[in-house]
Amino acid sequence: MRQRIELLSPAGDLERLKIAILYGADAVYIGGKKFSLRSRASNFDIEDIQEAVKFADAHGARIHVTVNMLPHEEDMHDLKEYLKQLEDAGVTAVICASATIAMTAKAVAPKLEVHLSTQHSTCNSLAAKFWQSKGVDRVVLARECTLEDIKATTAASPLPIEAFIHGGMCISYSGRCTLSNNMTNRDANRGGCAQSCRWKYRLYKGDEKLNDDQELFSMSSKDLMAARYIPDLIHAGVASLKIEGRMKSTYYIATVVKAYRMLIDEVYEKGEISEARMAFFLSELSKAENRPADVGFYAGLPKFSAHLYGVNGAGVTQEFIASVLSYDASTQMATILVRNNFKPGCQAEVFGPHITNEPLIIGDCFDEMNEKIEVANKPMQILTTRIPFPVEKNDMIRKVMIKDRSTIY
Ligand code: SF4
Structure with missing residues (x-):
């Protein structure tokens, strides 16, 4: 087989x-x-x-x-x-x-x-x-x-x-491109590609400018x-x-x-x-x-x-709000590491190696001094919060975003 x-x-x-x-x-x-x-x-x-x-x-x-x-x-x-x-x-x-x-x-x-x-x-x-x-x-x-x-x-x-x-x-045909080499002296075939194709360009036909500064070209x-x-x-x-x-x-x-x-x-x-x-x-x-x-x-x-x-299309998703560092099953308290801003009360879900999209409304969160916080806005801050189902170290918590994904696929 x-x-x-x-x-x-x-x-x-x-x-x-x-x-x-x-x-x-x-x-x-x-x-x-x-x-x-x-x-x-x-x-x-x-x-x-x-x-x-x-x-x-x-x-x-x-x-x-x-x-x-x-x-x-x-x-x-x-x-x-x-x-x-x-x-x-x-x-x-x-x-x-x-x-x-x-x-x-x-x-x-x-x-x-x-x-x-x-x-x-x-x-x-x-x-x-x-x-x-x-x-x-x-x-x-x-x-x-x-x-x-x-x-x-x-x-x-x-x-x-x-x-x-x-x-x-x-x-370009993968690896068969010298844009980066030419424009930055960084060799794409020696690991240095500067993704020059995604930069913004003014287009010229001879001396004639084909696009204005508001509509720069990229690909x-x-x-x-x-x-x-x-x-x-x-x-x-x-x-x-x-x-x-x-x-x-x-x-x-x-x-x-x-x-x-x-x-x-x-x-x-x-x-x-x-x-x-x-x-x-x-x-x-x-x-x-x-x-x-x-x-x-x-x-x-x-x-x-x-x-x-004309668009780079890149951005950073803000959906990932925290990862689980540890969980105490007897108190249902999780220690989490903040990754992106969120407010207690927001709709989230937990996923991990052994858990798939378990819904969660984020409850009260407490900082290291055990003070209740209004908003989690310090990346890498450690907080504790109650999670009413078992989670594990390395599980991740993400916001549930209602967004149109039709442009993505
Ligand atoms: S510059 Fe763009 S097209 Fe050229 S190798 Fe880098 S990613 Fe590919």
Whole structure:
């Protein structure tokens, strides 16, 4: 029987990694401080990676480390030693975009699986066969693959296939862009992309200015959200479903991982997902979003409506109001950590690894001096409040927002 599909989450630090695993990720990919794209999101030194593996082992999960920069000659220093350190730490796989790094990993750290990064833009099974002959163990497909591409490639590929299902998209063909290099001297293929595509531009035709200062031009793709395609991907035999976003918050990771965990488990349990259940999963995913989303290339070439022009679309959701630090079942008092403003009396819900959207009207809240507060407006303040049902450390409390999510999906 085929192995169950893997849910692969990103994490930018140990806190987010632990949340990803507790909320249901089978594996987490992280960036080390060396040889990794998204260097700004790479907070794991080798000690952190050792701790990550230990935590993952204890929870039956796996750690993948991105070693995915396209190295220049000057970048190669210490590569072998670093790969050996990852192997010794018990990392399951390295994600490589460079043939040099992939081949070096095979030679010096043979216990590491080598996964070929999406940066390589693999879109067909012949490419997978080629990489198999070089010792690669898994291929991460390009985000530019349609569902039909993914199905056909998976059916004919000798290697397990990993596909992106959620998160940011590049307006360019992923990784084939030098906007950032040109405009900021920050190399997108060495982890420094400044997202220059999302900046605001004045447009000129020769000397003629085409837009005024009130209507500056910018461009980006809507984020990917492929929840509707999960049953197809499972039935097609895809090995791993990948969420993008090593820079994302704990709340984002908890919300997205939990929604996909429930969705995947339900496909295995029931074989298919009803429209009503799919609406629930889409609603859950939208609670983490602050940018409009679309299905990327899954349904074919993205149309004009899959892009954002003139708006960046990014914002920070204020829904996440507190996380649970501890709970005393005998008094029903919870200690919580404030994350965003709220007032006692507001409508909220609690979700966590073992609880799904339990409704809650926030009751009286007390600060560390046991003074009742009128409003919680100090992020990271510790409060106590009564919660009339059992909650656990790492559960999260979010406001129930009545908002039109139709622009999101
Ligand atoms: S600048 Fe934009 S299009 Fe270019 S690599 Fe960065 S995110 Fe992609």
